[in-house]
């Protein structure tokens with residue numbers, strides 16, 4: 412079963428659907444408890460599960476799905492809850508261990524009244540996109556399903572996120588390590604964009620870091636697929652955490668492209684070098700002011716159409732662009748290649764901003780691109796065709 416594009420049908424109905432309806436649409440996505448009474452056949456694994464709610468305190472009983480996750484393991488395993496890893500807008504993430512396999516996993520537990528309200532659109536989106544986006548640089552969703560009134564998403568466990576990593580370092584990250592991390596981030600984004608998915612919330616807390624400088628993109632709760640006929644696209648100010656939000660979103664555009672993810676890549680790139688936020692405004696206008704003060708106030712010449720954006724004001728002060736060597740100084744590993752890469756990611760005009768595919772070819776990555784650890788890069792077809800117009804979400 413392909414949840415990905417098949418899943419479009421769900422969006423056409425309504426923003427969320429009842430769990431039982433979801434299971435009817437996707438028979439291999441099984442559920443626990445009373446909701447499944449009419450769905451579980453005689454041979455269903457559900458029949459072997461007791462439904463004692465109280466035993467759940469420290470154990471996740473995963474009866475869930477297989478959703479064709481590609482995992483060779485049985486879809487049915489009990490998990491022992493170990494510790495809380497994070498709590499976000501949509502749920503709590505726990506570290507857990509499989510009781511039979513001993514395998515560590517991260518379980519995202521999202522409260523949903525499966526009988527009444529249904530599964531939220533963001534959860535459906537996250538499952539559907541992760542099933543469609545299999546890549547070394549995207550976190551692996553192993554299983555997904557229901558337990559009591561919760562939706563459980565079971566991911567491969569990865570030691571820490573980039574925000575924790577950056578908080579813990581005491582000196583600058585060596586240049587080669589920065590390149591490796593950024594190369595994986597850009598590879599993951601290129602894969603998403605190639606599959607028509609915009610992440611829309613790239614930030615260090617959503618990037619997981621494993622041993623040997625492995626980086627994987629997580630948290631597709633705000634992701635969106637181009638071409639899904641949604642009636643109400645999120646308000647531009649509801650996507651992308653403020654510090655990493657592209658200027659076109661801050662200026663109120665309703666039409667945007669994968670360029671918004673590449674702006675976030677630029678901000679993360681500078682942060683990985685300096686271990687400090689690049690733009691740290693507390694409000695939208697403050698964030699814009701910080702961007703303009705550093706990159707210069709945009710003009711029609713630099714960014715055709717900017718003066719027509721809803722929140723553009725002709726009275727914006729005219730700041731001049733600062734040198735990128737001031738943003739990433741030499742002592743933090745800055746050099747010509749690094750400044751050029753940053754300049755291209757932080758280009759105002761979205762249609763001229765570096766695309767993820769172009770970024771992978773930037774000479775900044777020459778030193779790491781062919782390392783054997785990045786074997787997926789060899790699979791990637793290097794396009795020599797002229798740049799395609801980017802798909803616009805509106």
Ligand SMILES: Nc1ncnc2c1ncn2[C@@H]1O[C@H](COP(=O)(O)OP(=O)(O)OP(=O)(O)O)[C@@H](O)[C@H]1O
Pocket residue numbers: 496497498499500501502503504516517519550566567568569570571572616617619629630631632
């Ligand atoms: N697979 C994983 N392995 C280890 N830790 C993880 C994993 N997935 C998530 N985490 C941790 O849990 C945190 C929250 O996860 P995630 O971003 O997916 O949830 P969220 O509810 O969308 O959070 P937010 O709203 O804050 O973005 C992450 O920042 C990370 O620290």
Ligand SMILES: [Mg+2]
Pocket residue numbers: 499616617630
């Ligand atoms: Mg998150």
